[in-house]
Amino acid sequence: xxxxxxxxxxxxxxxxxxxxxxxxxxxxxxxxxxxxxxxxxxxxxxxxxxxxxxxxxxxxxxxxxxxxxxxxxxxxxxxxxxxxxxxxxxxxxxxxxxxxxxxxxxxxxxxxxxxxxxxxxxxxxxxxxxxxxxxxxxxxxxxxxxxxxxxxxxxxxxxxxxxxxxxxxxxxxxxxxxxxxxxxxxxxxxxxxxxxxxxxxxxxxxxxxxxxxxxxxxxxxxxxxxxxxxxxxxxxxxxxxxxxxxxxxxxxxxxxxxxxxxxxxxxxxxxxxxxxxxxxxxxxxxxxxxxxxxxxxxxxxxxxxxxxxxxxxxxxxxxxxxxxxxxxxxxxxxxxxxxxxxxxxxxxxxxxxxxxxxxxxxxxxxxxxxxxxxxxxxxxxxxxxxxxxxxxxxxxxxxxxxxxxxxxxxxxxxxxxxxxxxxxxxxxxxxxxxxxxxxxxxxxxxxxxxxxxxxxxxxxxxxxxxxxxxxxxxxxxxxxxxxxxxxxxxxxxxxxxxxxxxxxxxxxxxxxxxxxxxxxxxxxxxxxxxxx
Amino acid sequence: xxxxxxxxxxxxxxxxxxxxxxxxxxxxxxxxxxxxxxxxxxxxxxxxxxxxxxxxxxxxxxxxxxxxxxxxxxxxxxxxxxxxxxxxxxxxxxxxxxxxxxxxxxxxxxxxxxxxxxxxxxxxxxxxxxxxxxxxxxxxxxxxxxxxxxxxxxxxxxxxxxxxxxxxxxxxxxxxxxxxxxxxxxxxxxxxxxxxxxxxxxxxx
Numbered sequence: 144x145x146x147x148x149x150x151x152x153x154x155x156x157x158x159x160x161x162x163x164x165x166x167x168x169x170x171x172x173x174x175x176x177x178x179x180x181x182x183x184x185x186x187x188x189x190x191x192x193x194x195x196x197x198x199x200x201x202x203x204x205x206x207x208x209x210x211x212x213x214x215x216x217x218x219x220x221x222x223x224x225x226x227x228x229x230x231x232x233x234x235x236x237x238x239x240x241x242x243x244x245x246x247x248x249x250x251x252x253x254x255x256x257x258x259x260x261x262x263x264x265x266x267x268x269x270x271x272x273x274x275x276x277x278x279x280x281x282x283x284x285x286x287x288x289x290x291x292x293x294x295x296x297x298x299x300x301x302x303x304x305x306x307x308x309x310x311x312x313x314x315x316x317x318x319x320x321x322x323x324x325x326x327x328x329x330x331x332x333x334x335x336x337x338x339x340x341x342x343x344x345x346x347x348x349x350x351x352x353x354x355x356x357x358x359x360x361x362x363x364x365x366x367x368x369x370x371x372x373x374x375x376x377x378x379x380x381x382x383x384x385x386x387x388x389x390x391x392x393x394x395x396x397x398x399x400x401x402x403x404x405x406x407x408x409x410x411x412x413x414x415x416x417x418x419x420x421x422x423x424x425x426x427x428x429x430x431x432x433x434x435x436x437x438x439x440x441x442x443x444x445x446x447x448x449x450x451x452x453x454x455x456x457x458x459x460x461x462x463x464x465x466x467x468x469x470x471x472x473x474x475x476x477x478x479x480x481x482x483x484x485x486x487x488x489x490x491x492x493x494x495x496x497x498x499x500x501x502x503x504x505x506x507x508x509x510x511x512x513x514x515x516x517x518x519x520x521x522x523x524x525x526x527x528x529x530x531x532x533x534x535x536x537x538x539x540x541x542x543x544x545x546x547x548x549x550x551x552x553x554x555x556x557x558x559x560x561x562x563x564x565x566x567x568x569x570x571x572x573x574x575x576x577x578x579x580x581x582x583x584x585x586x587x588x589x590x591x592x593x594x595x596x597x598x599x600x601x602x603x604x605x606x607x608x609x610x611x612x613x614x615x616x617x618x619x620x621x622x623x624x625x626x627x628x629x630x631x632x633x634x635x636x637x638x639x640x641x642x643x644x645x646x647x648x649x650x651x652x653x654x655x656x657x658x659x660x661x662x663x664x665x666x667x668x669x670x671x672x673x674x675x
Numbered sequence: 676x677x678x679x680x681x682x683x684x685x686x687x688x689x690x691x692x693x694x695x696x697x698x699x700x701x702x703x704x705x706x707x708x709x710x711x712x713x714x715x716x717x718x719x720x721x722x723x724x725x726x727x728x729x730x731x732x733x734x735x736x737x738x739x740x741x742x743x744x745x746x747x748x749x750x751x752x753x754x755x756x757x758x759x760x761x762x763x764x765x766x767x768x769x770x771x772x773x774x775x776x777x778x779x780x781x782x783x784x785x786x787x788x789x790x791x792x793x794x795x796x797x798x799x800x801x802x803x804x805x806x807x808x809x810x811x812x813x814x815x816x817x818x819x820x821x822x823x824x825x826x827x828x829x830x831x832x833x834x835x836x837x838x839x840x841x842x843x844x845x846x847x848x849x850x851x852x853x854x855x856x857x858x859x860x861x862x863x864x865x866x867x868x869x870x871x872x873x874x875x876x877x878x879x880x
Contacts, residue, residue, distance in 0.1 A: 458760045466694070467691045467693075467694040469782070470694035470781075473783065492697065
């Protein structure tokens with residue numbers, strides 16, 4: 144049944160076998176012929192003989208399967224037309240015609256090739272590729288066709304194209320690294336960025352370069368160790384030590400300030416490798432900076448309003464050392480005129496005077512620092528120092544109102560990542576509110592407890608007073624912007640306190656069910672600071 | 676009473692307390708300095724002449740309360756208040772309670788000394804007045820009931836005739852009582868007697 148095909152294969156095999164064929168003699172060729180017949184029967188490649196009208200003269204089992212299955216005998220004498228739509232039919236008809244007629248053109252070695260869409264099961268389609276040559280004995284009326292299913296190959300190529308197109312369409316700069324850190328693919332944004340940064344054309348894609356080595360090379364001129372940290376991060380993801388690594392870094396050009404977010408994720412392949420994505424987050428960073436500036440402006444205004452509340456007690460506090468210094472200076476003048484001169488006494492008075500001037504200077508420094516328009520930056524900061532600063536500002540008011548400030552701090556330092564002024568401001572607000580509550584209610588026990596507690600990953604600060612407590616109806620709205628029950632404007636301090644604490648990743652709330660008012664807030668601990 | 680005046684200081688701030696003590700000692704004053712109101716109330720001898728220099732604002736008992744406590748005990752030493760930031764209501768309360776002066780911190784030694792001098796002088800006068808009042812009361816104690824009545828009416832400005840009618844006695848008898856009153860009270864004139872009555876009743880100065 145596959146007579147003609149077998150003949151063709153036989154001739155090719157004979158040609159391929161060459162001298163060995165000859166050497167082996169007739170029985171060897173015969174057994175090869177059987178072998179090739181079997182191979183043809185069972186190979187995954189379809190073999191068929193078509194006539195010039197597209198009628199199947201012969202076909203192997205694999206061919207039947209590729210065309211949709213059924214009995215081989217049913218296919219012989221059939222054509223492909225019922226399987227194909229009109230355009231496909233036309234193309235196949237032309238292909239077969241050319242293949243058959245190609246017999247006339249001597250020396251044409253290349254087979255005709257065509258790709259054919261066959262409707263598949265469940266509405267899908269399969270794609271076959273036909274390689275056809277004139278049949279050696281077809282006299283221009285027959286062709287020999289080999290065909291295979293190329294659906295998977297096409298799909299793979301398409302999905303590769305699709306992936307590249309998707310990568311190229313993304314605005315982030317993307318590179319794929321192999322397990323050694325070598326760049327194996329990049330997207331268009333990556334190339335564009337490299338071009339924009341003046342990379343020479345031949346290296347703009349960076350393909351073949353080792354990314355980790357490149358990072359290590361720039362480390363020398365990198366004060367924040369950004370390149371080194373990137374290299375370490377990529378290595379960690381490659382090693383499987385971490386699933387994900389991100390790093391935000393500035394990358395300012397001459398024209399504008401830019402920030403990028405680098406993120407490294409594993410490819411998830413046997414061979415390893417990672418995807419490195421650099422996303423331009425300048426817009427987000429600019430927006431955050433603008434927000435921080437606005438928040439600091441409001442915070443500053445609120446600090447000035449706290450100073451108004453504290454002013455009288457601070458003037459009192461300042462006038463004490465000034466009065467003492469004045470009296471000491473006059474005493475010194477008197478001592479200086481005395482005969483005989485008691486130099487030791489005079490010097491000790493001058494020393495006392497100096498001590499009082501220093502005291503006044505400290506108060507002025509504290510106040511000036513608190514009133515300053517604050518730095519926007521957060522930094523590792525010792526929380527107990529913030530408590531001491533805030534208490535120093537509020538202590539004169541507390542003394543004046545006869546309120547005792549009781550500090551319950553921790554033995555070891557607690558480091559938070561925070562804007563120090565803003566944290567002090569929150570404490571000043573809470574303390575001023577507590578003093579005022581005690582004062583207005585005329586509470587007999589007059590005490591405020593400030594307590595620090597270390598919880599997992601965060602620190603909790605409690606400000607508890609012995610005042611009358613908060614009106615439960617007011618509590619839900621206590622942190623809202625325009626909720627204030629006082630003429631002093633301190634109530635507004637709670638709204639800004641909440642904004643500040645939340646911007647630091649913490650929470651602030653009123654602890655219910657206590658006698659006096661108990662306000663608490665948390666701040667996340669700074670681990671880098673801890674380690675330092 | 677013949678002792679030299681003592682300036683009694685009260686300020687909880689050690690710097691202010693020590694510098695004040697030094698400045699006043701160098702100016703020749705005897706100084707007694709206290710850090711708390713309680714110490715002052717325990718340690719103060721109200722019979723010694725001088726004045727008080729009190730800080731208005733203090734933790735615990737403040738200057739105003741010290742002033743009140745002393746006045747309750749009948750101590751009338753003049754009070755000079757020092758204040759860093761005296762608000763009007765507090766100032767008014769202090770003045771009503773008899774404060775003689777206010778000083779805002781910081782102040783010069785001279786301005787304080789000027790006020791201390793005035794206060795010491797006030798104290799001296801008050802003490803002299805008190806002595807006088809005691810003498811007058813003592814003399815008045817020797818008057819009989821009738822003599823006392825006649826003195827009241829004479830100093831109220833009534834004539835002998837009116838007094839005679841009021842007491843239903845003769846003008847001559849009035850004249851007799853009046854001479855005895857003048858003698859017992861050591862008065863040189865009716866005006867002198869009027870002055871004494873005013874002083875003893877706390878009206879005169």
